[in-house]
Amino acid sequence: MSHAKSHTALIWKVFAFLSLVTIVEVFLGIVKPASLNLTQFLGTSILNWIFLILTLVKAYGIAWYFMHLKDEKTWFRRAIVWPVVFLIGYLAFFLLYEGDAIGMIVQEWTRWSYN
Template sequence: MAHAHESNTKRIWVVFGLLSVITIVEVFLGIEKYDSLHLTSFFGTSPLNWIFILLTLLKAYYITWAFMHMEGEKKALRRSVVWSAVFLICYLVTLLLIEGGYLYSTLAPLVKW
């Protein structure tokens, strides 16, 4: 094994605390939905949505790094997993969301409310 197997119990609980706090913040913001965050727009969507997305990525980072022990793997393994997935996902999401916006702009005028 490339990494030493020292006990990580303390770190596990710290990460659990972090993930819990992030989730509580998300739920709190989701319930409160402050107008200044929810009804304004920033780079295509509301700042609230950006906060949710960033916090989600932060959670994903902690789960992968601490729980899945990515931090203990060799750099090459880490990169081949994370970079390929992140690249492909960004590519797919970008194209599909742009296309979704196009579908809306084409079809919405045809819907009579």
């Protein structure tokens, strides 16, 4: 019986953690602090990087507890998690950085004159 209670408590703790991260994301998405939203870092705003990092944290937490990676051997966890984290980081960097570069090029062609 205590084994079931410990799993129930763990599920509630994970739920609370994931809820907290989601609440922070929603709060930042609604408020959009100018200091984070208007400051550029590596081709996009710091706010976008915060969203990306928090999303990766949630994905890792879900995999860690609900896909039972916590109970696996260290090398197996790393073999699953590291390539995914690096691939997502790589793709996100190039999508955000190069997307901004393309936006700058197109902006040169679409200047609006209000004369």
